Amino acid sequence: MKSMKVILREDVKNLGKKGDIVEVSEGHGRNYLIPRGLAVPVTRGVLKEASLIADGRAKKEERLLKNARELASRLDGMTVTLPARAGEGGKLYGAVTSRDIAAALERLLGRKVDKKKIELPEPIKALGVFPVQIRLHPGVQVEIRVNVVAADS
Template sequence: MKVVLLENVKNIGNKGDVVEVKDGYGRNFLIKTKKGVIGNKENIALAEKEKIAEIKRIEEERQEAIALAKKIDETEITITERAGEDGKLFGSVTSKDITEILEKEKGIKVDKRKVELEMPIRNVGRIEVKIKTYQGIIGNLTVVVKGEA
């Protein structure tokens, strides 16, 4: 029996796949629990259209992420914090601070969890911060930390 899967099923296939399963498993489990529909011509054609649309959507997201990464590469932000004479900050600059200033000054909205800071910035200087925009796509933001007395 051919079944078009409506969601990922372990050891069977992924959403949109047309799989061949035993009649009982298809009728009594996949179709009954709405994890799949009968694999007739209409359902197979519909599944293929949805797969193509999904691939296009993913590619558009990827292209937007590449454009955002290029914009981040060209961006430099300045953060002024209180610091001692030796250049150490009294506080620290966190990924949350970076994303807030990036959105406020440059209009670039990024989730703070996408900012890859191993530890908060605690010294004055110029730092390259990596920001993940998509799987495998990273933009390098230049952060200039200035101290004030």
């Protein structure tokens, strides 16, 4: 069975990411990947383009990691106080979610924190102090405390 090398122009599930050089069967390359614009055959010019894409990806990843570490140092050990309406026994009317925590962090830091990065196994439904993990980047995570207090009604 013949094979060919192609450079991916898009991320292709189970094959690779944009800019990767992969070896595929000739039929898969010519009949599926190339006509759909997902890949191009390997040539010298295309190899240079692929190396530029890889360099760009590496620089972007480095910048994201630096930003995540910087934000982690600001967040480390921080306590965020969130007022919430509560009934008797400290039970909340509703719940405190990762969206509420992200909004409070944005107000405090003046910088957006993605709510999807806040690891809250389940919404907070009581008054008190709760530890919350924030995974800013693979390998960079920080723990903050969320202090849920009764709101003045």
